[in-house]
Amino acid sequence: MLFNSYEFILAFLPITLAIFFFIISRYGHEPAIAWLVSASLIFYAWWNVAYLALIILSMLINYGMGKLLAHHYSKGTVRQGKILLTIGIMANLGALGYFKYANFFVSNVNIIAETSFQLETIILPLAISFFTFQQIAYLIDAHKGITSEFKFLHYALFVTFFPQLIAGPIVHHREMLPQFMAKKTLRLNADDLSIGITIFSIGLFKKAVLADGIAAYASPIFDAAARGETLTFFEAWGGALAYTMQLYFDFSGYSDMAIGAARMFGIKLPLNFHSPYKATSISEFWRRWHMTLSRFLRDYVYIPLGGNKKGSCRRYSNMMVTMLLGGLWHGAGWTFVIWGGLHGVYLAVNHGWRKIRNTLNLTAGRAAPLYKVAAWGLTFFCVVIGWVFFRAADLSSALAILEGMSGQNGFAIPNAIAVRTGNFQAFLSDLGVTFYLGGGSQFLFTYLWIIALLLIALFMPNTQEIMRNFSPSFNKHKSDAGDALQVARILEKLSTWRPTRTWGVFIAIISIFGLLSLSSVSEFLYFQF
Amino acid sequence: MNPRHFLLSWTIVLLLLLITTAGFNYLVDPYGLFGTPRISGFNEKKPAADTRVRIVKPYQVTRIQPRALIVGNSRPEVGLDPEHMCWPAENQPVYSLTTPGSSVYMQMRQAQHALSSTPANLIIAGIDFLDFLVTPENHNDPFQWPPSVREFEHRLSITATGQRNDTYRWQSAKDYATTALSLDTLEDSLRTITSQGNINTSNRTILGFNPARDYLDIIRSEGQAVLFQQKNDQVISTLLKRDWSIYHAGSRWSHDFEALKRLMEISKKRGAKLILFINPYHAQYLENIRQTGKWPLFEQWKRELVRLIDSDTNNAIWDFSGYDRYTTETESASKETTHKWFWEPAHYRKELGDKMLDQMLGNDCPKNAVQAEFGSLISTANIEEHLARQRDAAQTYAANNPQVITKIQQLVLQKRGAGDLHTP
Numbered sequence: 001m002l003f004n005s006y007e008f009i010l011a012f013l014p015i016t017l018a019i020f021f022f023i024i025s026r027y028g029h030e031p032a033i034a035w036l037v038s039a040s041l042i043f044y045a046w047w048n049v050a051y052l053a054l055i056i057l058s059m060l061i062n063y064g065m066g067k068l069l070a071h072h073y074s075k076g077t078v079r080q081g082k083i084l085l086t087i088g089i090m091a092n093l094g095a096l097g098y099f100k101y102a103n104f105f106v107s108n109v110n111i112i113a114e115t116s117f118q119l120e121t122i123i124l125p126l127a128i129s130f131f132t133f134q135q136i137a138y139l140i141d142a143h144k145g146i147t148s149e150f151k152f153l154h155y156a157l158f159v160t161f162f163p164q165l166i167a168g169p170i171v172h173h174r175e176m177l178p179q180f181m182a183k184k185t186l187r188l189n190a191d192d193l194s195i196g197i198t199i200f201s202i203g204l205f206k207k208a209v210l211a212d213g214i215a216a217y218a219s220p221i222f223d224a225a226a227r228g229e230t231l232t233f234f235e236a237w238g239g240a241l242a243y244t245m246q247l248y249f250d251f252s253g254y255s256d257m258a259i260g261a262a263r264m265f266g267i268k269l270p271l272n273f274h275s276p277y278k279a280t281s282i283s284e285f286w287r288r289w290h291m292t293l294s295r296f297l298r299d300y301v302y303i304p305l306g307g308n309k310k311g312s313c314r315r316y317s318n319m320m321v322t323m324l325l326g327g328l329w330h331g332a333g334w335t336f337v338i339w340g341g342l343h344g345v346y347l348a349v350n351h352g353w354r355k356i357r358n359t360l361n362l363t364a365g366r367a368a369p370l371y372k373v374a375a376w377g378l379t380f381f382c383v384v385i386g387w388v389f390f391r392a393a394d395l396s397s398a399l400a401i402l403e404g405m406s407g408q409n410g411f412a413i414p415n416a417i418a419v420r421t422g423n424f425q426a427f428l429s430d431l432g433v434t435f436y437l438g439g440g441s442q443f444l445f446t447y448l449w450i451i452a453l454l455l456i457a458l459f460m461p462n463t464q465e466i467m468r469n470f471s472p473s474f475n476k477h478k479s480d481a482g483d484a485l486q487v488a489r490i491l492e493k494l495s496t497w498r499p500t501r502t503w504g505v506f507i508a509i510i511s512i513f514g515l516l517s518l519s520s521v522s523e524f525l526y527f528q529f
Numbered sequence: 530m531n532p533r534h535f536l537l538s539w540t541i542v543l544l545l546l547l548i549t550t551a552g553f554n555y556l557v558d559p560y561g562l563f564g565t566p567r568i569s570g571f572n573e574k575k576p577a578a579d580t581r582v583r584i585v586k587p588y589q590v591t592r593i594q595p596r597a598l599i600v601g602n603s604r605p606e607v608g609l610d611p612e613h614m615c616w617p618a619e620n621q622p623v624y625s626l627t628t629p630g631s632s633v634y635m636q637m638r639q640a641q642h643a644l645s646s647t648p649a650n651l652i653i654a655g656i657d658f659l660d661f662l663v664t665p666e667n668h669n670d671p672f673q674w675p676p677s678v679r680e681f682e683h684r685l686s687i688t689a690t691g692q693r694n695d696t697y698r699w700q701s702a703k704d705y706a707t708t709a710l711s712l713d714t715l716e717d718s719l720r721t722i723t724s725q726g727n728i729n730t731s732n733r734t735i736l737g738f739n740p741a742r743d744y745l746d747i748i749r750s751e752g753q754a755v756l757f758q759q760k761n762d763q764v765i766s767t768l769l770k771r772d773w774s775i776y777h778a779g780s781r782w783s784h785d786f787e788a789l790k791r792l793m794e795i796s797k798k799r800g801a802k803l804i805l806f807i808n809p810y811h812a813q814y815l816e817n818i819r820q821t822g823k824w825p826l827f828e829q830w831k832r833e834l835v836r837l838i839d840s841d842t843n844n845a846i847w848d849f850s851g852y853d854r855y856t857t858e859t860e861s862a863s864k865e866t867t868h869k870w871f872w873e874p875a876h877y878r879k880e881l882g883d884k885m886l887d888q889m890l891g892n893d894c895p896k897n898a899v900q901a902e903f904g905s906l907i908s909t910a911n912i913e914e915h916l917a918r919q920r921d922a923a924q925t926y927a928a929n930n931p932q933v934i935t936k937i938q939q940l941v942l943q944k945r946g947a948g949d950l951h952t953p
Contacts, residue, residue: 190532197539209712419751437759498530504538511539512546516712 203256204514236404416440
């Protein structure tokens with residue numbers, strides 16, 4: 001069931017909430033948790049009942065493993081614990097590898113060894129990338145004695161809690177369990193309900209109105225590239241930028257909806273998104289984009305590899321390995337590996353530059369507007385180039401788009417627009433711009449959408465900032481003024497949410513836009529990962 | 530600052546907005562789905578109907594309850610007027626159940642739906658060469674009937690085998706509700722109101738006709754030559770794209786012929802009169818077919834058609850796709866003047882459609898209607914003679930219009946040079 005569907009918004013969410021609070025007031029805590037687990041499993045099974053067996057099996061094994069690990073920790077038998085942990089991680093990665101990467105692996109073996117092995121088509125179970133990582137983190141935390149769970153029901157809720165099940169945020173057991181256990185959070189409460197509705201509505205608006213709105217201008221370009229068509233400068237940039245904005249509002253909208261839906265139950269999820277396109281460096285970008293994944297990769301890949309503790313050479317290679325794995329996590333394909341590798345290089349350059357800057361003592365100018373704008377421009381440019389690989393169907397279509405973006409295939413604008421520029425047309429023609437028939441409104445709307453959404457992404461406060469007085473998420477993002485473009489004070493002040501009648505009217509308008517856009521449903525991009 | 534105040538005002542405003550939106554969309558009815566009365570200056574023209582033809586027309590036809598149908602793709606939708614004077618009085622109203630870009634199968638299924646839910650007993654169906662092109666590598670069994678269910682069929686009251694469609698009610702309820710409660714509809718409602726002042730706005734009449742006056746706006750700003758060039762471009766690309774055939778591999782039959790045959794059978798069973806015709810093409814379009822080497826295929830297609838139609842004496846087929854004074858009109862270079870008979874090489878104007886209806890409905894035409902000499906009735910008896918005449922006419926046209934021939938030759942060369950294209 002998609003968050004942006006009639007079934008979810010008009011039936012599943014209100015019914016689940018109503019029954020949950022009814023049970024809690026009548027029968028108490030544990031039965032309510034049991035209901036929430038059942039509802040979450042129904043939510044998951046809605047796609048495909050066959051998935052259900054896999055997730056339940058996965059939970060049972062990991063729960064058992066976690067118990068044993070906790071036992072070893074308390075007994076001090078660290079060595080046995082470590083062996084067990086290794087087995088546990090391998091089992092999780094093995095399942096993920098089988099479902100997600102087996103076909104990719106076999107097809108590459110075939111190419112290299114010129115063999116022709118065939119696998120049955122393996123269907124990727126929804127959310128497996130997310131619940132695998134979440135459970136690996138749990139095992140490691142249990143091994144370290146950071147967390148432990150003695151009730152399967154609670155563990156099941158930690159894994160399946162429907163707002164975060166399908167595409168994150170990737171939560172930690174230690175963040176969620178205390179909340180599930182606290183008597184006072186799980187109670188119907190007008191505060192949480194109004195905060196949840198607001199955050200959910202903003203997310204729905206981002207997804208259904210903005211992301212789906214601009215998608216129509218991104219997909220045709222990437223499809224054309226996949227068909228091997230030649231793209232000119234403005235077409236290629238239009239497609240790449242439109243996708244850049246689509247992905248942003250799609251995932252940011254999804255994350256808001258997850259946080260909002262959880263909040264209606266009184267649960268705060270960790271922050272997953274914090275205006276990443278405002279970042280003025282790649283490392284800040286990664287502190288703001290898919291934050292719970294970055295956090296996972298940092299804590300469970302980068303730091304165990306040695307992090308920055310083993311000299312700068314190791315540091316860069318650790319960074320590279322982490323980003324390559326991060327790329328591969330998004331999908332079994334070389335375009336994702338390249339995307340990850342590209343970001344690994346970006347990060348290395350970023351850190352190298354920071355080092356040079358610190359040695360030469362150039363930090364003073366960091367907050368200067370010109371420096372900031374240049375830094376933002378470079379960062380954003382690099383991110384857009386990365387998204388081309390991320391979105392493209394294959395390497396050759398990614399290269400076709402980049403070729404267009406480089407201007408190699410010439411500059412062309414629609415004839416319908418050129419004739420309306422009057423005398424300017426001759427000037428354009430002298431510059432080497434050519435004109436083509438048809439596609440006038442497509443061209444115009446592509447760029448209008450891009451500009452409008454870019455303005456929102458860069459200058460408007462984000463959901464967390466709007467809700468700043470009501471601790472919208474489990475954690476906060478901290479950065480200083482040099483790290484990112486800042487929201488104007490006046491906007492910040494005007495947009496601070498309060499539970500008043502006026503905000504009720506305003507959010508109702510936002511909600512209606514989202515609701516009225518449900519008639520054309522589309523999946524979230526992050527569901528494929 | 531009280532969350533209860535927030536929740537209360539949110540709920541009330543949300544409900545109010547939902548009701549207002551649905552009411553407004555219903556009143557304006559931008560796609561003609563609800564059948565709300567059309568008021569001049571408010572919602573008479575439907576500029577947004579364009580985008581929903583596939584969804585709306587099957588519902589419209591059951592509401593209008595026509596006694597005659599026009600069936601086909603965008604060509605008859607633009608060209609044939611349901612209010613033409615030659616339609617017999619007992620066959621009024623006439624509804625144009627035509628859908629742009631529809632396959633023969635879709636046309637047949639929509640007609641089947643209309644025949645089962647309206648009193649229509651006369652059908653005029655336009656058939657089109659490009660709709661019958663298949664790739665030889667298509668191994669589908671053309672005799673397998675019905676083919677797997679397509680999405681559009683949920684909106685038809687009966688299934689391909691003539692059974693009642695159980696999902697129809699649910700689907701129509703869903704279509705009505707999601708159309709009323711939709712942001713896209715709201716946007717289109719506003720556009721509908723603000724576009725009423727533009728006499729050339731895109732439109733679908735209450736009888737499903739597309740007056741296509743939006744072409745006039747394009748002609749005024751860019752000129753009709755641009756429309757011709759764009760269409761020639763498209764047609765040549767399509768014709769060169771694949772190694773086209775009219776038969777599936779290993780047979781002398783296709784899904785499209787099968788669908789046409791079914792349409793004939795269904796009409797016969799219902800006692801409805803079916804008149805088939807081949808759409809007229811501008812001579813430049815015919816030249817596209819010739820230059821891309823598809824002329825023999827075009828002829829073979831007509832032979833196959835007459836063979837199919839002759840097997841059932843009840844039906845007739847008119848061929849308007851020849852060279853004559855209408856289709857060979859030279860294109861005007863100026864932005865001020867427009868072609869009299871064609872919008873572009875593929876779409877004929879109502880003026881030409883009127884001549885066609887004069888011919889096809891001849892006996893029922895009022896006496897004062899001037900009988901035009903246009904098109905010919907073809908059958909297995911006269912097909913070879915007819916084809917030979919057309920071949921000669923093509924030569925004559927080529928001899929008289931060398932500059933058109935050169936232009937199209939260049940386009941074809943250019944497209945062939947673009948690579949990855951099959952040579953015929």
